[in-house]
Amino acid sequence: MARPSSTDRLLRLLALPAWVSEHPGASLAQAAAQFGVTEDQLRRDVETLWVSGLPGGTPDVLVDFDADLLEEGRLRLTTPLGLDRPVTLTREEATVLLLSLRVLTRLLSAVPGATAPLHRAEQALAQVLGVSPQAVTVTEDPVTTAVTRALAEGRRLHLVYASATDERSERDVDPFEIVSDGSHLSLKAWCTRRRAERTFRLDRVLEATVTARPVAPHRRLRGQGLERLAHRPETETASLHLAPAGRWLVEQAGCDKVEEHADGTLTVTVRGRSRPWLVGLVLSAGRHVLDVQPSSLREEAAARARAALALWQDGPQQAAAGTR
Template sequence: MIETAPDRLTRMLAMVAYLRDNPAVPVAEVAEHFAITEDQVIADVNTLWVSGTPGYMHGDLIDFAGDDLDHGVLTLLDSREMDRPLRLSPGEAVALLVALQSLQGAALAPEDSALVEETIAVLRTAAGEAAQAADAVELVDRRREVDDRAARIREGLLAGRRLHLRYVSASDQTTERDVDPLQLLTDGERWFLVGWCHRAEGVRHFRVDRILEVQVLDAAADAHPDVRLTGRTEPDTARAEQVRLELASRARWFAEQLPDAHITELDDGWLELTVGVVDLAWLHNIVLALGPDVRAVEPASIAARLSATAQSALDAYAALERH
């Protein structure tokens, strides 16, 4: 499995703190401590060696003792304060306070609720006058709306009746559709409706917080004995249409966000991403947004549809320019 960029960044920052507290450590010992190979330790050090603070001249970069490294030992000479605790700006402190205060109304376990309250108290003290700005932010609780929709979905499930949804998809398209409800699931943070969508003629997963309206219809929901319910809150993308993309390395952030995606490093630094796609409209939006960071799409039928969508967009822009 390819290591994600956030995981590597976290390890490298931890390595700086570790080397500050443990001078002249053999590379093998560092590799054992972080459960990585010695080659990966050297790769991390080489990346840190060209990292630092704005200016990025020689005196602005993290520095190691080169002679020690030649003998298989790591000695940190200058951390550029990367080993110091983070100091929040007033704006960052307010944003964090607002986020924590929004958690207070959530259904947290007692120990989690106590931790949130303690963190808020500490942060308010550290933020000083800036904490007053957080008190001026009005938090709108959308959980009640979500709970109401979940209750109507549950009503349809128990009564065996079809639902009518007005829904905003991940591709930011608003549609109306009739759905036979099959399951109502939660991952602990969000509710999901699994249902047979008559518009798509297949099973779809709907995030309840993206449902704008839900109506319980008089029509009875059809039985779908062939549908295999997995209990997962996300679509089974392994059973969806498999699409292969070639992405530039700077689009790695996108690839790492996809569940069940398979990422392969290509020899020229690009990435090969294979992912199951349920909603082709979502794929169209993503590929158009990534633009030159996508150089190949397979199968050819999907590539042709993407090309036609892109050409339609270009034609629309050209028509605007003529007018």
């Protein structure tokens, strides 16, 4: 028996609240027939939605159904949290999504079976837009092209990289893989200058050149967070108090300690590779940071943010001059 598709279930979970909103009081049997599943599976879907919602997980921010009516085998939404409205895309949003699918298809072209669902989604979007998939073109990104080629051929890369604090550097790296945190694509690689594993956001790579040298074998420390490789006595640590939506930083930065609070916020301890690196981390977290310790780090990050804002307010010409 074929294993149920997690993608199909996700689409069903997204569509079910809107359908129930249009058919209040419908029976489980009717809903199951609509979505082509059994009543038991439909009930499990409702139970999953029941514990889904906004960050925090308290009852007032979770999707809710009428429990008494469900006991009778019927469905009615009481707290839809906006899921009762079908998701719609503007033409501009659909075009951006189509372009993103084309980029992902290229990145995953070497992974068996990875591109088939992307092609199906691409064709569906193109049909919605009323164009052929080939009508929407993607400009080749030389950085992405070089990185994917180096990965495919097992060759070393020469990078020109701009850090979060806009410090430029050149380095040779042996690429491991391309990963995503949901917002950015990054390259995990062995940095020959630091002699350690590092992560490089692709949107901060200014130039990428594939060299003739093959990658060397390296021992990777998996599941420990890239920044844990920098645990030297002289490294500095910082404590960040994060809003619930800042949880992404825990996975991206590799925290030494994570403390969760009843209100959904977190206090994390991060060990930095350098003081400028910590300042860049605080700035990249933006509105998700509620407090920073030590206070000297907080003040330095605030000063950098004020300086950047002043350059922006002074106009494009001065801002461009200030970043040279």
